[in-house]
Amino acid sequence: MLSGELPDADCPDTYFTAGYGRASATARGGDWHCLRWRDELLLPYVVNAVHDGLYDAASPYGYSGIHVAPGRGGGDLARFWKQVKEEWRDRRIVAMFFRFSPLDLDSLHAVAALDDIVLTRRGDTIAVKVDEGLDALWDGLRSSCRRQVGKARRAGLTARARPAVPHDVMPGAPFRTLYEQTMRRVGSAAAYLFDDDYYQALVAGLGAGLVIVEVADADGRIVAASLVFAHRDRVHYHLAGSDGTSAALGCNNLLLWTILSWAAESDRGWVHFGGGLRPDDSLFRFKETFGGCRKQFWTGAAVLDPVAYDRLVRERAAAAGSTATQLKDSGYFPAYRFGVGLV
Template identity: 35%
Template sequence: MSKVELQRGDLVNQAGWREALAEFAPHDDIYFSPDYLAAYEARADGKVQCVIVRDGDSVMLLPYLVYPIPEHPGLFDIQGAYGYGGPLLKNPHPEFLSAAWNLIRDCWREQSVVAAFIRSHPMLGNEVFFDSSWDVVFDRPTMSVDLSGGLEAAFAGAHQRNHRRDAAQARRSGLVTALLPCTPDLLDQFARMYWDTMTRLEAGSDYFFSRIYFKTLAERFAYDISIAEVRDTNVGETLSAALIFWGPRWAHYHLAARSVTEGNRNTSHLLLHSVAEEAARRGLVALHLGGGRTPAPDDSLFAFKKRIGNLEQRFHTARLVVDPAQYDTLVSEWCTQHPDSKPVWFLSYRQSS
C-alpha cells in the first residue's frame, strides 16, 4: 500500500473539493456539494469541512460541519448536514478504509473533537463503509419512486392505485402544476409558506430553516433546485409547494409546504406525480421521497410516501466517540444539570431536557 494522504477543504478553498467530488460521478449528489453545505453552515454556528483521503486510485470524500460545544471553549463535535451524506468511496478495499478512518480520527483529535454524528445516504447505502470503530444505527426507512423501468412502471403497483386516482382527480378539478426556478423572490415566497406550515404542524425547531438558509440556496444553485407548485388558477393561489433537488442520478423531495386553504384536494399527490414526470424526462433513475417525521412504524408522513413510492431504502446514522474521557464528562455534567431527564441523543450534552 502506498502512502495514504489526507486533504482538508472548506468553503474558502473549494477547488480541491469540487475536483474530487467530480470523480464520483454520477453519485456526486447535491448533498455532498460545497454549495449545499454552505447553506447549512449559514443557519447555525458550525463550520463546513471536507476531508479527502487518497491512496492510488482509492479515494474517500467526507463533508461535514464542525460545531463548538456550548459552554466548553475549545471542544467541538462533528455533525453531518440535514438530509443525507456520509462518505463517498471510489475503489474501496478494507486496507484503504482502515487507513482512511485512522487518518480522519487523528485529524479530529488534533481539532479537539469529542464525538461525531454522521447521516448516511440511503440511495447509496454508504453506511457499509464506516469501520468497526463507529456505531452504525438504523434510523428509519425511506421511500423513492424507482424510475429505472420507466414512468408507467413506476406507478403500476396495486398499492399506488389511490395515488393514481387522487393525482388524476386533482388534475381534472382544474389544478395545475409548475416547476419554477430557484430565484431569491420565489424562494422567499416558498420560505414564508413553509414556515407557516411548520408552525401549524408544531414542528420542532430543527425544521425552521432560517431566511439565510433559503437565501444561500438561491445564491448557490441556479439549475439544481426547483420550486414545484400546485396552483388553483380560479383564485390565483398556490395550494402546495416543495423544494426539489435535481442530482445527476436522483431527484430529492427536500422540503414541502401547504396552504392553510389547501384542504383535502390531493395536491401533494399531484405535485409529486408531476415531479416524477419531470425526473423521468431528465433521465434520472429515481425520485427520493425521504422518510417520515419520526422512526415510528405508524408515522403518517411515511405512510403517505409509501402510497406513492415503489422502492424502500434504509437510512442509518453513524456515531463515533473520538475522546471517550471527555465525552463521558460532558454526558455526566448534563445528567447532573438535568436530574429528572434521561439522555436520549447520542450527543446528549446538546439535549435540551
C-alpha cells in the first residue's frame, strides 16, 4: 500500500520535503506529490500536463530521485516500483524523469536493478565535508582560493549567513536583483528567472531551512548573495548572484567560504555546491577550488505508456520539422519536450 509524504523533519534531504516540493511545483506550473512505503522508500515528483488528458512527471528540480533506506532489499523496491507504475498509468502519466542525489549513490545503485529505468550519468558535482573543523576546511581550499578570500577581506568585504525572511526575496531586494542580473549577464535560460510565488513558497515551505548568505562592501552595500538549503546534516547551494564588478575583489570566494564555515559551525556534515552549466566548465572548476570531492550526478528515464509516448514524439517531430528518431537520439527526455522546456 502506497502512502504519501513524510513529515519534513524525517525526510532524508530538502528535496524530499513537501515544503520544497510544492515550491518547485509552483515554479514549473505543476502539482507536487509524494509516494512512500513505510519510511523506507520515498519518491517525490511533480506532475505536468502535456495535452489530450496526458501528463508526465519529474523529480522536483534538484536532487532526489528515489530514496531507498539503507538495508532495504531489492524485492521491496521492485514491488514498490510496480505499484507506482500502476498508479501512474491509471493517472495517464506517460513518462517520468528522475534526478538522483549525488549524495546518495546507494539509492541509485538499488534503482539500477530496475530494468525499466534508463540511467544516464550527466556529470559531476562538488561536495565538501565540513565536520572536521574550520582549520581543516581552510587547509582544504586551493591556495588560489585562499588568496581570493584574503583579498576580499582586505578590500573591506564582510559576509554573514542567517535565516531568510520574506523581505529577502521580494522584487528589488538585494538577492533578487543580484541573482537576476547575473542570470541575464551569463545568458541563462528564462526558466531560471523565478517569479515571486516561487520565492515566497520557499520561505513559507522551508522556514529556518532556507538560509541567505550575503557579502557586503565597506559601505554596507550587498555585492553578492546566495540562497542555501539546510536540512539535517546537508547544506545545498541553491541560487546565487553578484554585481559583476566585485568579483575581481574575491566576493564570490568569500561568499562560498562563508557557506562552508557557517555549515561547519552549525554542525552540518556536507555542503553540496552542485556542478557547472556543462561538465568541467569554468563554474565547475571554480567550485573545485573549495576542496571537497566529486560526486556523480545521474538522471533516470522511464516510459510508462510506450504507445502514447511514441505518438507524442511523432507529433512534436512533425511540428518541429524533424523526425521521431532525431528527437529520441537528442538525449533529451521526454523527447517530445525537446525545444519546449523542462518537465
